[in-house]
Amino acid sequence: MARADIALGAGLAAVVLGLSLLGVGPEGPEGPLDWGAVALAVALGVAVALRRRYPWPVLLAANAITLTWFHLDYHGRLVTVAPLIACYTVAAHRGWRAGVGGALVTAATTVITVGVTMGGEWFGDQVANAIPLEAAATALGAAVHSHRAFRAGARERAERIAQARSEQAKAQAAEERLEIARELHDVFGHTMAAISVQAGVAVHVMGRRPEQAAEALQAIKRISDDGLAEVQVLLGVMRSRNVRALTADGGLAQLEKLLDVAGVRVELSVTGEDRAVPVAVDLAAFRIVQESLTNVRRHSDASKVWLSLAFGDGSLEVVVRDNGSPAGSGSSGPSPVGGHGIGGMRARARALGGELSAGPVAGGFEVRCSLPTREVR
The missing domain is CATH 1.20.58 (Methane Monooxygenase Hydroxylase; Chain G, domain 1)
Incomplete structure (x- = not known):
């Protein structure tokens, strides 16, 4: 009352x-x-x-x-x-x-x-x-x-709008954490594989060609510094929750630098007009190439890789093919890091509306990915 x-x-x-x-x-x-x-x-x-x-x-x-x-x-x-x-x-x-x-x-x-x-x-x-x-x-x-x-x-x-926004923010945060986890996997996987290759070279030639061993050690230093810089970028992204900052040290603009430390001979072919692509597509294409090269070093006896980038009308096609023997290529098998290799690349492509296939081909192993270059709304 x-x-x-x-x-x-x-x-x-x-x-x-x-x-x-x-x-x-x-x-x-x-x-x-x-x-x-x-x-x-x-x-x-x-x-x-x-x-x-x-x-x-x-x-x-x-x-x-x-x-x-x-x-x-x-x-x-x-x-x-x-x-x-x-x-x-x-x-x-x-x-x-x-x-x-x-x-x-x-x-x-x-x-x-x-x-x-x-x-x-x-x-x-x-x-x-x-x-x-x-x-x-x-x-x-x-x-x-x-x-x-x-x-x-x-x-x-x-209240419903506030709840929807809260749920959307939680979903976005979860997606950001997943994206950062993928980036950490790619950074560490690529860096450690490149260091392993260069360290093997240094050990092999240390007694006979010390100058080549020194170059390998310098490459290890450079690769380590680059990997550390990328990890620092990821840590900054985690603090700022700005996933777009992940492109600071990634993207097709860094492709030449990536091929220099690939640890295997790579023949690059670019067709079509090299046009600007959405940020997410640019980063995904770079990470797919990076992961593919890492898989070649880890699981294949390949001596050469052919990398093709085809810029089409509304799409970007990425093909990475090596000359490793199908029996020796472990790229199609389970990844030693919990299946984040090919599975992670496929998840990246599908998240952007693209497709990715990977498997043995005549004379080697091939990863083929098609990504839409129009912004997904």
Whole structure:
């Protein structure tokens, strides 16, 4: 029970009784004030105080108390305010349909009250004065109900939007973590494979050609520095949550640098117009080439790799083919790092709407990937 309703009920009961005691009214005192009037006024105040919790019972009680009040000829017409408050409350808390029903009940009670207590020439005037007030109270309550429903709907929509945004942010964060994990796999895999090749060269020629061993060690130093720089970029991306920054040390612009440390002879062929491609496609193509070369070094006895980039109308095709024997090529087998090799490349391609195939071909092993170069919306 709200304090405002308690105050309203107590105030209405006090005013009704006070006016009855003073005999205020255009016609003066209409009858004695006894304990029956006090009981009805108190009951009226209690009913008004409970109006929010029990709208319909309060409306019926207010009308019954008002009818009884006039039937017993007690003075104080302010008692008619209670049914108006009840009409408003029913409409405000139960909607306009219930409000119309409450207004009809109150109007019928008004007609009965006026007919029993006054009648005659005053009947039409009293009813004509009361009905518009009851209709106005009901209309006001219905308007308040509609406004509350609108605000509640707006809050619900805002909550749904906020929840959708939160879920979208979580999904985006998960995708970013997956992307960073893929990048870490590619960086570490490529770097360690290149270091392994150069270290093997250094060990093999150290006693006979120390200058070549020194070049291999310098290559190891350069590869290590580049790998460390890429890891630092990834750590920065993790802090800033800006996956686009991953292209800082990746992309087809870095392809020549990648081929220099491939550890195997690579023949590059570029066809079509070398045009700008979306950032995600540029990075994916670079990482697919990088992973393919890493797989050749790790799992193949190939001595040469043919790399083809074909820029077409709306697509970029990447082909990496080696001359390793099918039996010796482990590229098609399980990756030693949990299947993130070919599986990771295929996931990259599909994420951009492309396709990737990998498997033995005549004279070696081939990875073929087609990526759309139009922005995916």
